[in-house]
Amino acid sequence: MSDLATLEQTILGQITAAGDESTLEAVRVAALGKKGSISALLSTLGKMSPEERKTQGAAINLAKDKVTEALSQRREVLKSVALDARLANETIDVTLPLREPPVEAGRIHPLSQVMDELTTIFADMGFSIAEGPDIETDDYNFTKLNFPIGHPAREMHDTFFFNPKEDGSRLLLRTHTSPVQVRTMLSQKPPIRVICPGRTYRIDSDATHTPQFHQVEGLVIDKGSHLGHLKWILHEFCKAFFEVDHINMRFRPSFFPFTEPSLEADIQCRRDKGEIRFGEGEDWLEILGCGMVHPNVLRACGIDPDEYQGFAWGMGIDRIAMLKYGMSDLRQLFDSDVRWLNHYGFRPLEVPTLAGGLGS
């Protein structure tokens, strides 16, 4: 066999033996690269006689073509082998279970949850939400609500007052949500049906009182509204809120300057080993104050008491939240302790609805 034929066989053997594309590339460079074996043979052509060049040239070029062809065939084979290997490696098993969703961090505070629950229930009864500022005037917090200046009822509320202004008037932190009644009556024409949830403040701090707490006020003003409507609304509210089919309520006479008559409402319950059940038992729990809006209040807010009447109620949100969700210490509501929140808080996407359940 001629040298050329031997070289060609060697190179073709190396091509067949190359197991991956980089080895194959090395074979190509060694044969056809600038300093490759076949390129070296081609460069000898110049020194040959024309006769020799004719035969040798044709032979070398033939060998070069064969090598080039073998290289490209081998490259195709290696490529498809590599692709098959990747496909075998990267298959997706669609029967695998889904990955766990990311851990939901953060919880809705029970008070926010309870406010959402309240508004959901009252919205379903056709109430809208009214709001007012935490910093109020003495006039809206007291005077227009029929607390005459100097009247002892003002002392019932331990009020945070701001320093008096030059004209002697004083702003204060509202002691109840009732001034929002005044704001609503001054800005809307009856019929009125609103609830006003919000922050309230009193100088008081012990196991059952915090200086800042929450109330929800309700107000209905219309031509024919009466105590029967009020009782029905509160009864329906309590059933929906405590998520029970049956609840017993009791109304006791009371006193508030802005209502006449004034009542306090209790719900029946049984306390059993730290648990509380509603609608049965011997205990009564006071949950709210209410009554028919006093004619003086209607008059102070520009509503004619001979044409319209109405009723109102005010309820502590913190307390009903604790009752519903079994929290023992009021102060924990304000501690911002993440461990407590993880336990008592609610998942952000589980929004309370009447159909889907309030306290998920």
Ligand code: DAH
């Ligand atoms: N504002 C009262 C309080 O803070 C609660 C209240 C009682 C509100 C009777 C009312 C009501 O609207 O009619 O103690």
